Amino acid sequence: MSAAPVTERGRRTRDRLLEAARAVFEERGFLETRVSDIAERANVAIGTFYTYFDSKDAIFVALVDAFIAALYEQSHVGEVAGPDPRQRIRTSNARFVEAFRRHGNLYGVIVQAASFNDEVRRRRLASRSVFIERATRGLRQLQAQGVADPTLDADVTAALLCGMVENFVERSHDLGLPFDDEAAVDAMTEIWARAIGLAP
Amino acid sequence: MSAAPVTERGRRTRDRLLEAARAVFEERGFLETRVSDIAERANVAIGTFYTYFDSKDAIFVALVDAFIAALYEQSHVGEVAGPDPRQRIRTSNARFVEAFRRHGNLYGVIVQAASFNDEVRRRRLASRSVFIERATRGLRQLQAQGVADPTLDADVTAALLCGMVENFVERSHDLGLPFDDEAAVDAMTEIWARAIGLAP
Amino acid sequence: MSAAPVTERGRRTRDRLLEAARAVFEERGFLETRVSDIAERANVAIGTFYTYFDSKDAIFVALVDAFIAALYEQSHVGEVAGPDPRQRIRTSNARFVEAFRRHGNLYGVIVQAASFNDEVRRRRLASRSVFIERATRGLRQLQAQGVADPTLDADVTAALLCGMVENFVERSHDLGLPFDDEAAVDAMTEIWARAIGLAP
Amino acid sequence: MSAAPVTERGRRTRDRLLEAARAVFEERGFLETRVSDIAERANVAIGTFYTYFDSKDAIFVALVDAFIAALYEQSHVGEVAGPDPRQRIRTSNARFVEAFRRHGNLYGVIVQAASFNDEVRRRRLASRSVFIERATRGLRQLQAQGVADPTLDADVTAALLCGMVENFVERSHDLGLPFDDEAAVDAMTEIWARAIGLAP
DNA sequence: AATGAATGAGAATTCATTCAT
DNA sequence: GATGAATGAATTCTCATTCAT
Structure with a gap:
């Protein structure tokens, strides 16, 4: 139509x-x-x-697609962050948090719509997978370089650590308080680094 | 009425x-x-x-209250888990995951309702706070005992680690896949232990 | 039942x-x-x-009957008012107004109920008839005594004058303003007296 | 909406x-x-x-407004009735009664609705005020011309006489009997004229 | 006499979507 | 392309009355 x-x-x-x-x-x-x-x-x-x-659903899905594309784009680290692993992790987290601060209102609506609209839910989870896969690849590289603990299951560890970050942005948006993003990014980066066994 | x-x-x-x-x-x-x-x-x-x-909202809120009370009860570790910190953390996580496996369907509905009903959202976030406070107290004790890294900000660290667990149960319920909870609990316990600097 | x-x-x-x-x-x-x-x-x-x-209607009708009986009783002049026609008219009006001041709240509800309940409407109108008949009889007596204009149609005149009084109490109750009942009773008595041709 | x-x-x-x-x-x-x-x-x-x-209330209020406007229009005497005071009073009363005969069914519903809907009640009473003010102005003119008794309180007298007319149309509609409007208008005009001291 | 739980018919209102112009 | 009038299914909540205890 x-x-x-x-x-x-x-x-x-x-x-x-x-x-x-x-x-x-x-x-x-x-x-x-x-x-x-x-x-x-x-x-x-x-x-x-x-x-x-x-339909109303259709325009919303169009917005969701644009949102996900922008989020992915804006949280890519690529060559920007230099070679230091901890610095790369920090930059990645910081960008993700910052991107949510920009688009958090729509994200809240996506969470809502995902709770009763299959198409939205699929896109939400697919987008999440992409992030986790990126993190998993990053972790595997560090393991291959001997910088991260090679005994870790990269898939599960990356998923859990990404979930930690995701949960932070979701809840901090829900709570609507003025969070200290710098401190939070520092803390989640520290956890991330320790979790994968990065030398301090 | x-x-x-x-x-x-x-x-x-x-x-x-x-x-x-x-x-x-x-x-x-x-x-x-x-x-x-x-x-x-x-x-x-x-x-x-x-x-x-x-109203429909009112009976739902009554269910939410019962759900939260049960969840808190069932995930309490108390004296059960023995004195070993890592074991206590593992038991706590395992119980939380298990409780969600039992009540996950209602939890999904709570997430949905929280997205448009303020009363439900408040309860959801309040319940979350209670869990985080429990974790914060536990972490502070370990710091006081010299077992956990005393330089960590206990509030932020506990919130992030609880968020990781919460995110895992939410998403694994969303995805509806048959997760290997044992492995996941192992992995999140490992991350938790490393994050707070528990000696291996 | x-x-x-x-x-x-x-x-x-x-x-x-x-x-x-x-x-x-x-x-x-x-x-x-x-x-x-x-x-x-x-x-x-x-x-x-x-x-x-x-039923709810039944208890209301019981109240209406009691109300009408009390109203009739309280506004009866009888031997009280003496022989002076103007004084008798004034006393009658004053009593009627006073009775409404006492029971006006219920009267408003009767008007409401009469607008959709036939039984209440019948009672309301029947009660009104009784008052008008009393006024008609009074007027006829004055005509017979040669005190009131004998050319007047007693039925119609009494009905109109009673209606004037009824309307006053209804509307003054509706409006809820603090009316000067003395002045109003004076004025309506004056109108009544002139209307029936009472010598000043 | x-x-x-x-x-x-x-x-x-x-x-x-x-x-x-x-x-x-x-x-x-x-x-x-x-x-x-x-x-x-x-x-x-x-x-x-x-x-x-x-809403149902909203469309009713729209009807009430139209009704009141039409009633006011149709009962206006203006230049029509000639200079004779008694004739003007009679024409005014006759028009008012006739207008009610045309719209009486709706008027009954307005009375009903006014008993539980504030907006309707306000409009009903406001409309009434307009009529009374018109009558008051008319009476004052006659007093100024030396035709009506100058000692009367024009406000109170006009309100009572208008109430008499209003009550007549209301109750005659309630009773549903075939009233002789001519005779009634004659009678109320007579009362009105005597009340304000118009020379016969 | 007194209780209070159970009943269910009934009406207002919303809003995504269609379609004639 | 743009308009906005028209549609009607669908669901909530009320409350007078009944009746088993």
């Missing part, structure tokens, strides 16, 4: 809808958001919404 | 409703559960539901 | 229910009053209510 | 709803009227009702 816009005007309308949807979802959550709210915020008629998106 | 039952018959009916609610919530989730489903499962008229509970 | 109480204890319970009903109806109006409110106020179980009254 | 219609089609639908609501309210009274009755009578879906009105 919904179609990719062919005209420039259409593209702009679709973008307005996406931006409006993000704003309204963040403000009201998924359930409380009405399609009419999104249309109103985008200054279009309700019918126009359905010109570009099949 | 709702009232505590005065007679034995009333108490039984109220208990039937609670049990029916738990079952239906676990099967269908919070949103998909209708009050009429609960009443039907309990073999009472809809009006009878409202004799004992003000 | 409901029965006249045979025991002393029963009579007391029935009286408590009537008194409680009056209080609750006055506070909340007919529609907002629940039978359970009445029972609670009377300190009896709901079932006990139905021992003495068939 | 409800919105003013933007298109001609919308305006027509809204008007159909208003007309249907008036008909159903008059037939069944406020309490017995269901929103679905109104929608059905207007040949629209229930949802369409809520496109234009927030």
